[in-house]
Amino acid sequence: MMMRVLHVCTEIYPLLKTGGLADVAAALPAAQVEAGGDARVLVPGFPALRAGVAGQELVAELAPAFGAGPIRLYCGTLPGxxxxxxxIDAPELYDRPGNPYADAGNRPYADNAQRFALLGWIAAQLAQGLDPAWQPQVVHAHDWHAGLAPAYLKAAEQAGGRRLAGSVQTIHNLAYQGNFPSHVFGYLRLPAHFFDIEGIEFHGQCSFLKAGLYFADKITTVSPTYAREIQHAEQGCGLDGLLRTRAHDLAGILNGVDDAVWNPATDGLIARHYTIGSRAGKLACKNALQREAGLAIRDDGPLFVVVSRLTEQKGLHLVLAALPEIVRRGGQIMLLGSGDAVLESAFAAAAAAHPQSVAVRIGYDEDLAHRLVAAGDAILVPSRFEPCGLTQLYGLKYGALPLVRRVGGLADTVVDCSLENMGDDLATGFVFDSFDEAGIEAALRRAFALYARGADWDAVQERGMRQQFGWDTAAAQYAALYRQIAT
Structure with missing residues (x-):
C-alpha cells in the first residue's frame, strides 16, 4: 500500500537548519519515498525555503488569513x-531575514502564533482537498510549530461529520511547547470548546504542542527511553499527565543517520575519506583539524570534540568544568557552538589560556561540524535530557566514540566501555549517570584509560562504526504506525 503522508515542519536540511529537526525532515520523507511511499512536506515560505524548493508551481490561492494578505500555495521538489x-507563500508572515523564529535580538516574533497557526491550518486544508491532485491519508506534524495541524484536522472532521486523515504528532523536544497568551485563541479559527483543559488550553495559555498531543491520533517521540521519561514529572515539562493518559498511543522511534550526508567514506567536507576496514584517513582528518584550529599536531592523547548549542540542557557547564582535567591528562578539545553568553566567554577564555590544547569556534558551521566529527577521537554529549540526539550517531558513524549521559536517545544508542561490556563485545562509548562534575570526570577517566590501550580502543571504534542507525528502519516503523490510522 502506497501511503500518502504529509510532513508538516519548519526547516529542512540543506535549505534551512537551526537544529536536528532539519535533518529529520529531510531524511525521513526521502526514506519513505525510497521505500515506495508517497511522502510530501509542507513548509512556511521562509526566504531560504521559498528560494530553495525547485520547480514550484501554483497549487492554490487563498483569501487573507492570520494577518497575511492573499496566500499562495506552491508545490515543487526538494533539491537532490x-x-x-x-x-506557503505569505510574505507578511514569513519573508524575514535571518532566524526563522526570532528577530536579530533573538526575541521571538510577536506574531509567531499567527505564523505557525497558518502552517497547521494549511495542512488541514490539504487534507480537505486544497490540492485536487493529491490528498494525504496521514498528516504528520513535527514539533510545536505544526501542533495545530491535528487540531484543525479534528475541527474540520467534527464540522463535516467524516474522517479526513489520520494524524501523528512527533515530539522532537518537549521543552519547546509554543505557549501563547489566551487572547491568541480568538484568531486561531478553532471552535470555542477547543480552548479547554481537554484541548489547547494549558495553564491559562494556548499551547500549540499540547494541541497536537491531545488531538493527534498517535504521538511519537524520537527514542524509546525518552518516550518513557516524558511520562514522568522530571522530564514531562508539565505535560506528563496528558502523556500518561495517552501512553497507549505514544511510541518512541529512533532517528536515523542519512548516509548520503553523513558517511566518512564519501563525505566531501572532510580531509580524507576512510572506512570501517581502513581507518588511516581518520588520523589525517585529526591532524588536518589540529592544523586548522592551531592545536598542537600530535596523536599521543585523545582529541575530544563538541558540536552543540551552549546551554545548560546540553551539559556544557560540565564540559567546561572538565577542561582542566582533559588538558592535564594530555588530551585536546575543540568546541563548535553558540548560545549562553557566559559559556561562550568561558570557553573562549579557556582556548586563550591553552591554545595548544583547546580550540573554540563560536557560531555554527555545518561544514566544520563534519570536520570535527571526522577528526575527533571522542565526541561529548553530556546532556541533562536528550530526546534522541543525532550528534552521538554521527560520532559512531565516524569513529568518534560518544561520551554521553544515560538519558533519552543517548541511553538507547551508546553502550558503556565497562569491563563486562568490553568482555561481551558490546561497548561503543562512555556513559555516565549523575549530571555533575563527578559523573563526567569518571567517564573521561575511562576514555583516557581506553585510549592508552590502542588495540582495545580500535576494537570499540570499529564496533561503533558498525552500528546500524539507517532511516530505512525508522521509515518501516512509521509505516506500521501509519497503517493503524490512515484513511
Missing part, C-alpha cells in the same frame, strides 16, 4: 531528492 514540497 524526489520529495515534493508544498511552500
Amino acid at each position: 531528492s524526489a520529495v515534493p514540497a508544498y511552500v
Whole structure:
C-alpha cells in the first residue's frame, strides 16, 4: 500500500537548519519515498525555503488569513531528492531575514502564533482537498510549530461529520511547547470548546504542542527511553499527565543517520575519506583539524570534540568544568557552538589560556561540524535530557566514540566501555549517570584509560562504526504506525 503522508515542519536540511529537526525532515520523507511511499512536506515560505524548493508551481490561492494578505500555495521538489514540497507563500508572515523564529535580538516574533497557526491550518486544508491532485491519508506534524495541524484536522472532521486523515504528532523536544497568551485563541479559527483543559488550553495559555498531543491520533517521540521519561514529572515539562493518559498511543522511534550526508567514506567536507576496514584517513582528518584550529599536531592523547548549542540542557557547564582535567591528562578539545553568553566567554577564555590544547569556534558551521566529527577521537554529549540526539550517531558513524549521559536517545544508542561490556563485545562509548562534575570526570577517566590501550580502543571504534542507525528502519516503523490510522 502506497501511503500518502504529509510532513508538516519548519526547516529542512540543506535549505534551512537551526537544529536536528532539519535533518529529520529531510531524511525521513526521502526514506519513505525510497521505500515506495508517497511522502510530501509542507513548509512556511521562509526566504531560504521559498528560494530553495525547485520547480514550484501554483497549487492554490487563498483569501487573507492570520494577518497575511492573499496566500499562495506552491508545490515543487526538494533539491537532490524526489520529495515534493508544498511552500506557503505569505510574505507578511514569513519573508524575514535571518532566524526563522526570532528577530536579530533573538526575541521571538510577536506574531509567531499567527505564523505557525497558518502552517497547521494549511495542512488541514490539504487534507480537505486544497490540492485536487493529491490528498494525504496521514498528516504528520513535527514539533510545536505544526501542533495545530491535528487540531484543525479534528475541527474540520467534527464540522463535516467524516474522517479526513489520520494524524501523528512527533515530539522532537518537549521543552519547546509554543505557549501563547489566551487572547491568541480568538484568531486561531478553532471552535470555542477547543480552548479547554481537554484541548489547547494549558495553564491559562494556548499551547500549540499540547494541541497536537491531545488531538493527534498517535504521538511519537524520537527514542524509546525518552518516550518513557516524558511520562514522568522530571522530564514531562508539565505535560506528563496528558502523556500518561495517552501512553497507549505514544511510541518512541529512533532517528536515523542519512548516509548520503553523513558517511566518512564519501563525505566531501572532510580531509580524507576512510572506512570501517581502513581507518588511516581518520588520523589525517585529526591532524588536518589540529592544523586548522592551531592545536598542537600530535596523536599521543585523545582529541575530544563538541558540536552543540551552549546551554545548560546540553551539559556544557560540565564540559567546561572538565577542561582542566582533559588538558592535564594530555588530551585536546575543540568546541563548535553558540548560545549562553557566559559559556561562550568561558570557553573562549579557556582556548586563550591553552591554545595548544583547546580550540573554540563560536557560531555554527555545518561544514566544520563534519570536520570535527571526522577528526575527533571522542565526541561529548553530556546532556541533562536528550530526546534522541543525532550528534552521538554521527560520532559512531565516524569513529568518534560518544561520551554521553544515560538519558533519552543517548541511553538507547551508546553502550558503556565497562569491563563486562568490553568482555561481551558490546561497548561503543562512555556513559555516565549523575549530571555533575563527578559523573563526567569518571567517564573521561575511562576514555583516557581506553585510549592508552590502542588495540582495545580500535576494537570499540570499529564496533561503533558498525552500528546500524539507517532511516530505512525508522521509515518501516512509521509505516506500521501509519497503517493503524490512515484513511
